Amino acid sequence: MAANNLKHALFCAVVTLVIAYPILGLNLEAQGINVTLEGADASTVISVLAAAVVVFLFQLFRDNILSVLKSVPSPLPKSQKEPMAENKRARIESWVLTGIVILALFWPFFVSRGAVDLATLVLIYIMLALGLNVVVGLAGLLDLGYVAFYAVGAYTFALLSQYAGVSFWVALPIGACLAALFGFTLGFPVLRLRGDYLAIVTLGFGEIIRILLNNWTSLTGGPNGVGGIPDPTLFGMEFGRRVKEEGNVSFHETFGIAYSGEHKVIFLYLIALVLAVFTALVIRRFMRMPVGRSWEALREDEIAARSLGMSRTAVKLSAFTIGAFFAGFAGTVFASKQGFISPESFVFLESAIILAIVVLGGMGSQIGVVLAAIAVTILPELAREFSEYRMLIFGAAMVLMMIWRPQGLMPVRRIHIELSKQE
Amino acid sequence: MLEVQNLSMRFGGLLAVDQVSLDVNEREIVSIIGPNGAGKTTVFNCMSGFYKPTGGKILFQGQEVQGKPDYKISRLGMVRTFQHVRLFNNMTVVENLLVAQHRHLNTNLLAGLLKTPDYRERERKSLDRAAYWLNRVGLMDMANREAGNLAYGQQRRLEIARCMVTEPKLLMLDEPAAGLNPAETKDLNQLIVSLKEDYCVSVVLIEHDMSLVMDISDRINVINQGRPLASGTPEEIRQNDDVIKAYLGEA
Ligand SMILES: Nc1ncnc2c1ncn2[C@@H]1O[C@H](COP(=O)(O)OP(=O)(O)OP(=O)(O)O)[C@@H](O)[C@H]1O
Ligand SMILES: [Mg+2]
Numbered sequence: 001m002a003a004n005n006l007k008h009a010l011f012c013a014v015v016t017l018v019i020a021y022p023i024l025g026l027n028l029e030a031q032g033i034n035v036t037l038e039g040a041d042a043s044t045v046i047s048v049l050a051a052a053v054v055v056f057l058f059q060l061f062r063d064n065i066l067s068v069l070k071s072v073p074s075p076l077p078k079s080q081k082e083p084m085a086e087n088k089r090a091r092i093e094s095w096v097l098t099g100i101v102i103l104a105l106f107w108p109f110f111v112s113r114g115a116v117d118l119a120t121l122v123l124i125y126i127m128l129a130l131g132l133n134v135v136v137g138l139a140g141l142l143d144l145g146y147v148a149f150y151a152v153g154a155y156t157f158a159l160l161s162q163y164a165g166v167s168f169w170v171a172l173p174i175g176a177c178l179a180a181l182f183g184f185t186l187g188f189p190v191l192r193l194r195g196d197y198l199a200i201v202t203l204g205f206g207e208i209i210r211i212l213l214n215n216w217t218s219l220t221g222g223p224n225g226v227g228g229i230p231d232p233t234l235f236g237m238e239f240g241r242r243v244k245e246e247g248n249v250s251f252h253e254t255f256g257i258a259y260s261g262e263h264k265v266i267f268l269y270l271i272a273l274v275l276a277v278f279t280a281l282v283i284r285r286f287m288r289m290p291v292g293r294s295w296e297a298l299r300e301d302e303i304a305a306r307s308l309g310m311s312r313t314a315v316k317l318s319a320f321t322i323g324a325f326f327a328g329f330a331g332t333v334f335a336s337k338q339g340f341i342s343p344e345s346f347v348f349l350e351s352a353i354i355l356a357i358v359v360l361g362g363m364g365s366q367i368g369v370v371l372a373a374i375a376v377t378i379l380p381e382l383a384r385e386f387s388e389y390r391m392l393i394f395g396a397a398m399v400l401m402m403i404w405r406p407q408g409l410m411p412v413r414r415i416h417i418e419l420s421k422q423e
Numbered sequence: 424m425l426e427v428q429n430l431s432m433r434f435g436g437l438l439a440v441d442q443v444s445l446d447v448n449e450r451e452i453v454s455i456i457g458p459n460g461a462g463k464t465t466v467f468n469c470m471s472g473f474y475k476p477t478g479g480k481i482l483f484q485g486q487e488v489q490g491k492p493d494y495k496i497s498r499l500g501m502v503r504t505f506q507h508v509r510l511f512n513n514m515t516v517v518e519n520l521l522v523a524q525h526r527h528l529n530t531n532l533l534a535g536l537l538k539t540p541d542y543r544e545r546e547r548k549s550l551d552r553a554a555y556w557l558n559r560v561g562l563m564d565m566a567n568r569e570a571g572n573l574a575y576g577q578q579r580r581l582e583i584a585r586c587m588v589t590e591p592k593l594l595m596l597d598e599p600a601a602g603l604n605p606a607e608t609k610d611l612n613q614l615i616v617s618l619k620e621d622y623c624v625s626v627v628l629i630e631h632d633m634s635l636v637m638d639i640s641d642r643i644n645v646i647n648q649g650r651p652l653a654s655g656t657p658e659e660i661r662q663n664d665d666v667i668k669a670y671l672g673e674a
Contacts, residue, residue: 301509307471414515420550
């Protein structure tokens with residue numbers, strides 16, 4: 001055992017050296033037209049060596065370290081509290097949630113524009129994560145290319161507005177339905193795949209969409225993206241200083257108030273809020289319907305599910321389609337918020353972040369996913385000084401979570417079903 | 424109602440099932456017995472559409488079903504349990520029963536989202552059916568527990584209840600008494616008889632517990648090494664020399 005650890009630790013240290021030294025230590029210097037390879041300076045060499053030593057020590061004592069970490073009581077509250085009467089608990093929960101939504105409705109009028117903008121982004125991530133939660137958390141299909149559907153939604157609106165002058169409200173359902181159609185189409189080839197294979201194929205699909213957007217310059221503008229995406233209107237009222245579209249009026253003139261750039265930001269926030277609440281409610285309803293249960297059944301035991309007459313095709317396709325639908329929603333809002341989109345916004349990292357939100361929140365749990373979306377979006381903004389270490393902190397948080405609380409922030413609580421006692 | 428004719432199943436070089444025939448009438452309990460590895464579960468897997476048999480015919484209510492996908496066969500009313508219990512472990516006991524009724528409830532998504540009266544009515548019916556069967560197998564108090572946390576005997580009963588809420592015509596039970604204590608086996612005995620008497624289902628039973636088999640079966644089929652060895656009433660099987668030899672040989 002010990003010898004094994006030593007060998008493993010040595011190997012890891014050597015790998016660290018082999019990878020870190022060329023990347024950090026070697027510099028290409030341009031001297032006129034020649035490029036020369038410069039060796040590392042002393043401090044870099046020392047830190048690379050130090051890193052290797054740290055890796056070596058960690059791997060050598062990994063078992064001890066992990067067991068110590070595990071024995072540290074988790075800083076998060078325990079999930080097993082006194083069980084409350086189920087119907088009482090459900091009632092309190094729905095009151096609290098309604099309260100939070102009402103607070104969220106009025107909150108933007110009292111805070112800065114930047115905060116509202118950030119909150120809109122949070123809401124977009126909430127929509128995305130809730131949608132992905134259907135695919136990954138409920139149906140258990142590991143989808144690494146979810147961002148593709150987000151892109152489809154965003155580009156649908158961007159292109160429709162550019163080529164056909166379509167407004168936000170018309171584009172919203174079109175974008176969502178088109179994304180759903182893409183979800184459905186992707187569903188077919190991956191029906192038979194499971195686990196790692198499914199992950200790889202969906203990952204590839206995500207990249208295909210991004211690369212397509214990048215290279216189909218004549219339609220999408222390629223890497224330059226699409227700009228000038230209009231803001232949403234409120235019953236034909238625009239929020240800009242001047243009315244852009246023929247036949248529209250402007251919001252501030254209609255109500256006889258002074259123009260303020262904040263109106264638009266708040267309006268977008270409110271739209272995102274309504275859509276996020278809508279997403280949450282619809283998916284919550286699905287979870288209590290036969291579709292939702294069959295997603296979970298398929299995740300739990302595919303063979304048993306099929307032996308009860310469930311068609312794998314229908315169940316998987318519905319999960320993919322519905323998940324993609326909400327990504328399309330989020331994409332449309334995103335395009336409108338940014339006013340400009342390019343393939344840069346839809347890289348794999350986005351998929352990874354959304355997936356991380358779902359995993360951190362607790363697979364299948366809606367409240368957990370919402371909390372995780374808030375945390376993952378806002379914490380990096382609060383800790384801007386550390387922005388270089390963002391990914392590092394992110395990774396560390398994931399590892400610690402997996403050790404302390406593998407079931408996520410808020411593990412799913414099964415829906416309590418009251419049965420009428422009979423006979 | 425069920426007729427299996429010369430069923431064969433070959434896995435590579437191994438002929439796991441060789442020319443097995445079986446027929447089951449309405450309201451009848453037919454058992455399949457045989458030593459370990461005889462091919463009993465494989466027969467079930469072919470009947471339930473889990474494997475595509477390499478030879479032979481399976482007729483269910485006059486309709487050829489061999490080679491049909493498993494979920495279609497189950498929708499015809501032939502439902503099975505598994506030798507190793509397969510529940511949806513992280514779902515609650517009621518949810519397990521509701522999942523099984525997805526077809527009674529299956530309407531379009533919109534009806535469910537909007538909770539139309541028709542949808543509510545069906546939902547209530549499926550809840551009632553679940554409650555009824557929970558009472559029937561004595562799991563009412565466990566309704567909101569996760570299925571994976573039940574005791575083994577309870578899991579077995581839940582698996583049968585889960586089949587019954589689909590209102591099957593033919594039930595295939597693969598070693599339902601395995602791992603049960605004598606008291607539980609006795610309950611199971613009564614339950615299976617009542618399924619036949621009160622709910623008009625036919626049962627195909629694979630079981631190693633001979634007293635259970637002899638007690639409740641109307642007819643018994645013995646398979647040995649994939650081949651049919653004997654078939655007849657419990658009395659005939661008990662006295663059949665070949666069967667005695669096969670079982671003694673195994674022991
Ligand atoms: N998928 C498969 N691939 C290859 N061989 C298989 C497969 N399934 C079953 N077999 C083989 O077929 C034979 C019959 O197996 P089966 O499970 O049907 O026996 P059984 O009668 O149910 O036994 P037991 O009483 O132990 O449950 C065994 O030799 C088994 O190894
Ligand atoms: Mg078997």
